[in-house]
Amino acid sequence: MNKEKGNLSIHSENIFPIIKKWLYSDQDIFIRELISNACDAITKVKRLNSLGEADLRENADFQVKVVLDTTAKTLKFIDNGIGMTEEEVKKYINQIAFSGAEDFLQTYKDKGDIDQIIGHFGLGFYSSFMVAETVEIDTLSYKQDAIAVRWRCDGKTEFEMESSNKVTRGTEITLYLGEDGEDFLKEYTVKSTIEKYCSFMPYPIHFEVADKEPEKDEDGNIIIEEAKALNDVAPLYTKQPNTCTDEEYKEFYQKTFRDFQEPLFWIHLNMDYPFNLKGILYFPKLNTEFDTMEGRIKLYNNQVFVADNIKEVIPEFLLLLKGVIDCPDLPLNVSRSFLQNDGFTRKISDYITKKVADKLNSLFKSGREGFEKFWEDISPFIKYGILKDTKFYDKVESIILYKTTKQQYVTLEEYLENYGEKTNKQIYYVSDDVQQAQYIKMLQEHDLEAVILDHNIDSAFISHMEMKKNEISFKRVDSNVTELMKDKDQAADEEVSTKETEALTKVFNKILNKEDCKIQLESLKSQEVAGMIILAEESRRMQEMMKRYS
Ligand code: ADP
Ligand code: MG
DSSP: OOOOOOOOOOOHHHHHHHIIIIIOSOTTHHHHHHHHHHHHHHHHHHHHHHTTOOOOOSOOSOOEEEEEETTTTEEEEEEOSOOOOHHHIIIIISSTTOOHHHHHHHHHTTSSOOTTOOOOSSOGGGGGGGTEEEEEEEEEOSSTTOOOEEEEEOSSSOEEEEEOOOOSSEEEEEEEEOGGGGGGGSHHHHHHHHHHHHTTOSSOEEEEETTOOOOBOTTSOBOOOOOOOSSOSSOGGGSOGGGOOHHHHHHHHHHHHOOOSOOSEEEEEEEOSSSOEEEEEEEOOOOSOGGGOOOEEEEEETTEEEEEOOTTTSOGGGGGSEEEEEOTTOOBOTTSSSBOOSHHHHHHHHHHHHHHHHHHHHHHHHOHHHHHHTHHHHHHHHHHHHHHOHHHHHHHGGGOOEEBTTSOEEOHHHHHHHHHHHHTSEEEEESOTTTTHHHHHHHHHTTOOOEEOOSTTHHHHHHHHHHHSTTOEEEETTSOOOGGGBOHHHHHOHHHHHHHHHHHHHHHHHHTTOSOOOOOOOOBOOSSOSOOOOOOHHHHHHHHHHHHHO
8 A cells, every 4th residue: 555644634524523522621620711802812913913913902801801791691791802714714713723723832932931831632622512512702802803703603613703793802702601511690600600710810810691681779879889809810829929918918818718817827839930820829727637637728829720739739747737739730631620630730739848848847947836736737748748748757857846744845855855854855755644644743753744646647657757866755644654764662672562462363353354364563653553454565456456456
């Protein structure tokens, strides 16, 4: 056979159902796609204007309008952006997967950065057919003497094109909502979807319901509501950290997460090399149990919402935080939802971990007292992070605090400095400071104190610390006594002790229904504790573990 070359062709009647049904996991993203196209159209015309290539005349109050008409069952997306000529409609709309955004970037890539352009793959527009039976475009290009165009398609493969009577620059997209799109006839659904995806888009987005009865006051006068954009066009995270005030950070937190508690502290991320990333991470105040705690990190791509809590980018232990992260360089796939999992996302994740660790270190160094104040709140995060991520452990292990039974906070190093010699590098701890109060007092008699490790993450944390630093060991107060606590004089009286040992052996044999209990009796030097049965740390941990898994 002769060698042959040719172009692959696509049958649109086959590709259409794929786009409609399979490309996007969530139906509501058509709102994101159409609004981001509208924003792109505005960015482009502004750009051309600044290059002296477009004359905006009036109509420079840039905005996107979304209008719902529940009677006509239409949803319109109106912008005063660049518009399209007949040729452009043919090129960018009629050719599926031919992106005008890419085209624009290629043309203007040498003329300064236009990193705000969102479009990429040339498929977003077609997501409108997930909800609409028919889609209409009315558009007028910014170009002098441009003729307005109307394009119409009913979701099959034919379209109609004719001239339109649109007289203002920009594009108006009308969706005739079908059965699949009935949800979007509800004001609430449209509004909350805009808020979900478009809260930080760069131009004001206004939403109105065309056929809504106007609200009236008590006297029957129509209340004219002030038109308010649904979005924040310049979210705090896009600003330079040194220009933001504490008040602004708190306000942004409360608005974004609808959490009216104050966050403990925050980290403003801002980097542009080797990748672009901006964002703010908040450490929330915890008032719930660790297990039910739920954070939320919202991921954005050029101010367009992608998803919550993407595990590839956000280290797992930081999913307990709340925050926003915007990374224009994210390797998104076509549906702008799932990330291609590559080394790049790993780098972002490492960067975030490093920033969190740096912040914790700087808080520790710059104000130990403040750090101690919110230690209780942040320690579950940190301990969880330590268990999950060695790099994080390396960076924060020296600033882990332990609350002692004297209600002070010490580092491991400080504890060992104070007591290490006396305890033979053992760290005494209590897991329940009420139940173990007696033993706490006994330690105090010997000028010792214990640390309180009573959180349900602590048993894993203790084992982890022992593994990392093998010269130390943690001992619960009732699991061991040091030589210092023993009364050597008493023990010397062998006759008494043999008698007592025998008597006790009988008692234990009886209670435990055994015949071979081995009792070792020692005398305690303590006013507080009359006697104690010691259960070795290792045996107790083993028992606890068995209980957990049985
Ligand atoms: P993408 O945005 O990835 O390029 P879309 O399918 O969303 O792909 O849109 C295809 C093209 O249609 C855009 O690149 C743009 O050239 C054009 N277009 C879509 N919507 C508008 C609009 N509102 N104003 C001007 N041009 C638009
Ligand atoms: Mg698009």
